[in-house]
Amino acid sequence: MGDLSKQPGRLRPAPENFLTEEQVKAVAAGRRDFLRKSFMAAGAAMAAPLAARAAEGDPAILNLPEWSKTLGMPVALNPYGQPSKFESQLLRRESPGLARVGQASVSFAPLQGLFGIITPSGLHFERHHQGWHDIDPAVHRLMVNASDPAFLKKPKVYTMDDLMRLPSVSRIHFIECGANTGLEWGNVAVPTVQYTHGMLSCSEFTGVPLKLLLEDCGVDYKKARYVLAEGADGSSMTRTIPMEMVENGEVFVAYGMNGEMLRPENGYPLRLVVPGVQGVSWVKWLRRIEVGDKPYATKDEAVHYIDLMPDGMHRQYTSIQECKSVITTPSGGQRLLEKGFYNVSGIAWSGRGKITRVDVSFDGGINWQQARIEGPVQNKALTRFNINWVWDGKPAMLQSRAVDETGYVQPAYGQLREVRGTKSIYHNNAIQTWKVVESGEISNVQVL
Amino acid sequence: MGDLSKQPGRLRPAPENFLTEEQVKAVAAGRRDFLRKSFMAAGAAMAAPLAARAAEGDPAILNLPEWSKTLGMPVALNPYGQPSKFESQLLRRESPGLARVGQASVSFAPLQGLFGIITPSGLHFERHHQGWHDIDPAVHRLMVNASDPAFLKKPKVYTMDDLMRLPSVSRIHFIECGANTGLEWGNVAVPTVQYTHGMLSCSEFTGVPLKLLLEDCGVDYKKARYVLAEGADGSSMTRTIPMEMVENGEVFVAYGMNGEMLRPENGYPLRLVVPGVQGVSWVKWLRRIEVGDKPYATKDEAVHYIDLMPDGMHRQYTSIQECKSVITTPSGGQRLLEKGFYNVSGIAWSGRGKITRVDVSFDGGINWQQARIEGPVQNKALTRFNINWVWDGKPAMLQSRAVDETGYVQPAYGQLREVRGTKSIYHNNAIQTWKVVESGEISNVQVL
Numbered sequence: 001m002g003d004l005s006k007q008p009g010r011l012r013p014a015p016e017n018f019l020t021e022e023q024v025k026a027v028a029a030g031r032r033d034f035l036r037k038s039f040m041a042a043g044a045a046m047a048a049p050l051a052a053r054a055a056e057g058d059p060a061i062l063n064l065p066e067w068s069k070t071l072g073m074p075v076a077l078n079p080y081g082q083p084s085k086f087e088s089q090l091l092r093r094e095s096p097g098l099a100r101v102g103q104a105s106v107s108f109a110p111l112q113g114l115f116g117i118i119t120p121s122g123l124h125f126e127r128h129h130q131g132w133h134d135i136d137p138a139v140h141r142l143m144v145n146a147s148d149p150a151f152l153k154k155p156k157v158y159t160m161d162d163l164m165r166l167p168s169v170s171r172i173h174f175i176e177c178g179a180n181t182g183l184e185w186g187n188v189a190v191p192t193v194q195y196t197h198g199m200l201s202c203s204e205f206t207g208v209p210l211k212l213l214l215e216d217c218g219v220d221y222k223k224a225r226y227v228l229a230e231g232a233d234g235s236s237m238t239r240t241i242p243m244e245m246v247e248n249g250e251v252f253v254a255y256g257m258n259g260e261m262l263r264p265e266n267g268y269p270l271r272l273v274v275p276g277v278q279g280v281s282w283v284k285w286l287r288r289i290e291v292g293d294k295p296y297a298t299k300d301e302a303v304h305y306i307d308l309m310p311d312g313m314h315r316q317y318t319s320i321q322e323c324k325s326v327i328t329t330p331s332g333g334q335r336l337l338e339k340g341f342y343n344v345s346g347i348a349w350s351g352r353g354k355i356t357r358v359d360v361s362f363d364g365g366i367n368w369q370q371a372r373i374e375g376p377v378q379n380k381a382l383t384r385f386n387i388n389w390v391w392d393g394k395p396a397m398l399q400s401r402a403v404d405e406t407g408y409v410q411p412a413y414g415q416l417r418e419v420r421g422t423k424s425i426y427h428n429n430a431i432q433t434w435k436v437v438e439s440g441e442i443s444n445v446q447v448l
Numbered sequence: 449m450g451d452l453s454k455q456p457g458r459l460r461p462a463p464e465n466f467l468t469e470e471q472v473k474a475v476a477a478g479r480r481d482f483l484r485k486s487f488m489a490a491g492a493a494m495a496a497p498l499a500a501r502a503a504e505g506d507p508a509i510l511n512l513p514e515w516s517k518t519l520g521m522p523v524a525l526n527p528y529g530q531p532s533k534f535e536s537q538l539l540r541r542e543s544p545g546l547a548r549v550g551q552a553s554v555s556f557a558p559l560q561g562l563f564g565i566i567t568p569s570g571l572h573f574e575r576h577h578q579g580w581h582d583i584d585p586a587v588h589r590l591m592v593n594a595s596d597p598a599f600l601k602k603p604k605v606y607t608m609d610d611l612m613r614l615p616s617v618s619r620i621h622f623i624e625c626g627a628n629t630g631l632e633w634g635n636v637a638v639p640t641v642q643y644t645h646g647m648l649s650c651s652e653f654t655g656v657p658l659k660l661l662l663e664d665c666g667v668d669y670k671k672a673r674y675v676l677a678e679g680a681d682g683s684s685m686t687r688t689i690p691m692e693m694v695e696n697g698e699v700f701v702a703y704g705m706n707g708e709m710l711r712p713e714n715g716y717p718l719r720l721v722v723p724g725v726q727g728v729s730w731v732k733w734l735r736r737i738e739v740g741d742k743p744y745a746t747k748d749e750a751v752h753y754i755d756l757m758p759d760g761m762h763r764q765y766t767s768i769q770e771c772k773s774v775i776t777t778p779s780g781g782q783r784l785l786e787k788g789f790y791n792v793s794g795i796a797w798s799g800r801g802k803i804t805r806v807d808v809s810f811d812g813g814i815n816w817q818q819a820r821i822e823g824p825v826q827n828k829a830l831t832r833f834n835i836n837w838v839w840d841g842k843p844a845m846l847q848s849r850a851v852d853e854t855g856y857v858q859p860a861y862g863q864l865r866e867v868r869g870t871k872s873i874y875h876n877n878a879i880q881t882w883k884v885v886e887s888g889e890i891s892n893v894q895v896l
Contacts (some may be wrong), residue, residue: 050593050603065587067733068680072579074550075713079539080531081570084582084716087709091527102522115654115704116618118566122529123708131520134532139513145498155498167791170564170823170832204823206563232516256563258706260571261535265523268532285515343615375618375652376824384618 083122092123093194103131106177108198111328116375117172117347117382119201121258126265127177127199127279129300130235135285137261137269140232142253144217146224147292153218160255160269166208169252171275172381174202174349176321178278178305178426186422188444192333196432196444197326202349202382205273206256210246213253214291221247224291228298229272232287238298239281240317241274243291250275250380253286275380276351277319278426280305310421321351323410324429325358325385325402336440339393346371347382350404355383357403362389364397364433364447365412371400396436397447414448531570540571541642551579554625556646559776564823565620565795565830567649569706574713575625575647575727577748578683583733585709585717588680590701592665594672595740601666608703608717614656617700619723620829622650622797624769626726626753626874634870636892640781644880644892645774650797650830653721654704658694661701662739669695672739676746677720680735686746687729688765689722691739698723698828701734723828724799725767726874728753758869769799771858772877773806773833773850784888787841794819795830798852803831805851810837812845812881812895813860819848844884845895862896 083090090113095106107126109119126132137160146152177199183189190196210227227246231237245251254273255261262268267284274281280300295301295317307315325348330336348355354377359368371385385400402410413430420427435445531538538561543554555574557567567573574580585608594600625647631637638644658675675694679685693699702721703709710716715732722729728748743749743765755763773796778784796803802825807816819833833848850858861878868875883893 048605050591050605065583065680067581067583068682068684068735070581070682071551072576072581072681073713074579075542075553075555075574075576079541079555081540081572081711081713083528083708084585084710084712086582086585086717090708092529093527094523103519105523107523107527114707115616116652116707118652118707120569120706120708124529126523128520128523131522133515133518133520134534135513135515137532137534143498157496157498161785165788165790167820167834167836168563168793168822169834172824204564204566206823232513233520234516234518236516258568259562259564259566260531260538260568262532263529264532265521265529269534287516337609340613342613345616372615374616375654376620376826378824386616388615 090123092125092198095195104129106199108194109201111193111198111200111326111347112331112334114328115384117202117378117384118258119203121203121260121263121266124201124203124257124263124266125177125199127179128233128235128265129237130233132265133233133285134264135232135269140269140285140287142270142286143288144213145288145290147290148223151220151224151291151293152214153220156217158213163208163253163270164255166212168206168208170204170206170256171273172202172204172376172378173273173275174200174380174382175279175282176200176324176349178280178319178321181428181430181432182425184430184446185424185428188446191444193326193328193331193432196332199279200349200382203257204259205252205254207252207254207270207273209249210251210253210272210289211249213289214246219291223293226292226295228288228290228292228296229281229283229286230288230290231267231283232285237280237283237300238296239283240295240298240301241277241281245274245277276321278305278321281319305426307420307426308423310423318427321349322427322429323350323352323355323402323404323408324348325400325410326432327360327398327400327434330398330436330442331434332442332444334442336391336436336442338440339391342389342391343386344389344398345384345386346400347384348400348402349380349382350402350406350408351380352408353405354379355402356405358383358385359401360385360387361399361401362396365399365431368401391436393438395438397445398434398436399431399447401431412448413446417448538571540573540646543643552577554647556642557649559641559646559648559774559795560779560782562776563832565650565826565832566706567651569651569708569711569714572649572651572705572711572714573625573647575627576681576683576713577685578681580713581681581733582712583680583717588717588733588735590718590734591736592661593736593738595738596671599668599672599739599741600662601668604665606661611656611701611718612703614660616654616656618652618654618704619700619721620650620652620824620826621721621723622648622828622830623727623730624648624797626728626767626769629876629878629880630873632878632894633872633876636894639892641774641776641779641880644780647727648797648830651705652707653700653702655700655702655718655721657697658699658701658720658737659697661737662694667739671741674740674743676736676738676740676744677729677731677734678736678738679715679731680733685728685731685748686744687731688743688746688749689725689729693722693725724769726753726769729767753874755868755874756871758871766875769797770875770877771798771800771803771850771852771856772796773848773858774880775808775846775848775882778846778884778890779882780890780892782890784839784884784890786888787839790837790839791834792837792846793832793834794848795832796848796850797828797830798850798854798856799828800856801853802827803850804853806831806833807849808833808835809847809849810844813847813879816849839884841886843886845893846882846884847879847895849879860896861894865896
């Protein structure tokens with residue numbers, strides 16, 4: 001999967017989503033007149049006057065389409081619904097050679113074609129360390145124990161039914177792999193937002209606060225200051241979580257995602273939700289929680305998910321995902337069809353709380369304008385922003401810069417590299433730049 | 449489909465979701481001892497002590513399951529993800545004989561198995577008047593015109609690409625069919641919450657405010673006080689919407705639902721979103737908006753979606769869905785497995801704004817306790833509530849009663865019938881009662 005041009009199917013992201021094949025070819029060939037005629041959308045004016053469209057003989061206006069004259073399909077033909085056949089190219093896609101076997105690889109969410117803040121579960125990104133399983137919930141168990149009997153009075157084993165009878169919470173949170181945008185540390189590596197930022201999703205999760213389970217088992221918070229979470233897959237995924245994150249009630253064991261049970265590839269029937277923290281700590285197929293008095297320094301946190309600093313030392317346990325944003329439409333690999341008005345849209349998020357502001361630049365960071373934040377603004381969740389833009393046909397450099405409720409401002413690549421150097425893999429939250437050239441083509445560039 | 453007992457597959461809703469076949473049979477046969485032994489969950493104590501479980505020889509504890517020892521499946525095996533095979537019975541289901549042909553029928557969302565406030569798009573309820581189509585977005589058009597040229601300066605035709613270049617909003621809203629709970633006016637009609645309340649869903653919708661389109665076309669708000677929305681399907685669905693709803697910016701033409709494009713059966717590529725108003729006005733496959741100076745009294749609003757009052761007169765244009773709630777777990781058709789602790793969970797919503805409070809009664813409305821509202825509280829959106837309950841094994845009557853930000857309190861059946869009588873079909877927002885008997889079985893009853 002190393003060569004992106006060989007991805008199955010043509011990548012035809014918005015705003016080119018709804019052109020006919022003929023129109024796409026015309027745009028690619030530079031025949032703007034064709035498009036203008038086809039759309040009757042000259043200059044900045046959106047849409048066509050009705051009279052002109054009718055006079056032009058637009059068949060969509062003059063003739064009733066087939067679906068207006070015929071009986072449609074009955075309900076529940078497919079009782080679990082699927083996307084339109086016209087959306088068949090909007091898919092998560094595999095990593096361009098990030099890992100050697102499919103089981104240990106990544107699939108990226110198609111951010112360029114998504115709206116709002118909720119990621120459809122069918123397009124939620126994946127990162128597996130040993131592949132995924134569809135685990136039978138009737139035999140799945142969650143054990144809660146301790147490294148020392150003094151930390152926890154009553155170690156217990158919960159069935160899924162036990163868990164689902166306990167008080168639950170439902171919260172919308174983003175999940176981002178610590179390695180998201182990781183290929184971009186040194187230079188531009190991949191062409192589209194699906195590959196630069198696609199290890200990112202946002203869902204409404206439902207489950208039981210871990211605090212409640214630990215207290216049910218008689219935890220001693222004075223002694224037990226850390227939690228180890230362990231998954232049931234073959235990778236023996238284990239991660240340490242500081243007890244403060246559990247005590248404040250934010251961490252929970254989730255069985256629900258976007259209204260239904262978790263999908264198998266996202267941890268069915270149980271995963272940990274650690275709001276604001278990198279995805280690897282949201283242990284999937286969660287089978288065990290152990291409480292202890294120090295960080296566990298497991299393989300997954302001693303060798304992986306650490307940051308190589310300019311002085312040659314590794315920084316460990318920097319797991320909170322700092323404030324970040326990206327413009328998703330228009331973005332790399334897309335093409336502006338013509339001059340005129342565009343709704344520039346993107347997402348912002350912070351592992352430290354709510355997003356309070358997003359600014360957008362069209363000239364590579366010289367001038368900034370405040371974007372509209374439209375839609376729900378939730379704690380540690382994706383936040384959708386939009387801003388109006390009239391493209392004059394000249395080159396442009398699109399950037400977004402987010403601010404969270406702590407006052408932290410998303411850094412430029414220059415600022416980030418000053419502190420972190422260029423040798424990291426994880427925790428890259430720099431400002432993303434999309435370059436637009438006269439032809440309307442958009443590419444991934446880096447601005448310091 | 450008239451006989452519910454003949455529905456395909458066994459209806460095994462939560463909290464029985466994760467029992468083995470053997471356990472379900474044991475419960476059904478009244479062999480509680482089996483279950484207690486199987487679960488080690490005596491009395492109100494949740495979960496089993498680890499030592500007891502190990503001593504008992506629970507294979508889930510003593511032996512590593514297969515999935516902990518083997519390589520899993522690779523990413524993107526199915527690039528558009530699907531639910532677990534163990535969730536195959538959680539489906540929308542057809543109406544028990546509500547309509548004569550499938551194309552004009554209903555499928556209900558399985559509320560008893562859903563969490564939080566987001567409805568997964570694959571389980572969104574359906575109500576079609578002439579069946580559904582998968583319309584090619586490249587040829588779909590939205591026409592905006594007027595019944596009198598003086599109302600609108602520039603009638604226009606928008607392509608999908610035109611619309612997707614305009615400023616968008618993303619908002620979470622419920623959609624409820626005006627006929628939801630309609631079978632219950634006179635007496636108990638159906639056994640489960642899927643059939644009593646399942647013409648209800650909630651999603652994050654993305655699209656363009658209709659106000660923006662009308663102003664783009666030069667609307668004269670002083671003259672044009674109504675909007676007619678028309679769908680592209682064969683039913684010629686048309687609904688009048690008062691201009692006040694458009695002017696306040698709440699109504700929008702949506703292409704996005706839960707992050708991706710609308711599903712075909714929910715109006716792909718374009719539907720109207722009319723927050724707080726009954727589903728029929730959220731015209732699917734939206735192809736035309738006409739502005740006018742009076743209500744249109746179309747077939748779908750003159751003959752259908754009207755309320756037969758006790759005096760024999762019909763009430764028209766009562767389209768706002770009043771404040772309502774229902775307990776979804778435990779609910780009709782489910783069975784409490786044993787005495788002890790339960791998280792009682794449900795949803796509340798109001799067409800007039802936010803939910804401010806939900807009270808729950810366990811004795812048919814004599815005593816009330818305030819429920820916890822957990823999760824996002826959004827304008828005109830489903831709102832999830834939860835409350836702790838310890839079932840003592842005696843008969844109980846579970847009810848929920850919601851209050852919205854206008855101060856309106858959801859009525860009991862007696863109160864509602866005093867005003868509305870028993871001959872209506874639409875706009876039933878009465879308090880729902882679930883009766884629990886000693887065996888743990890739960891059924892739908894009515895309390896005045």
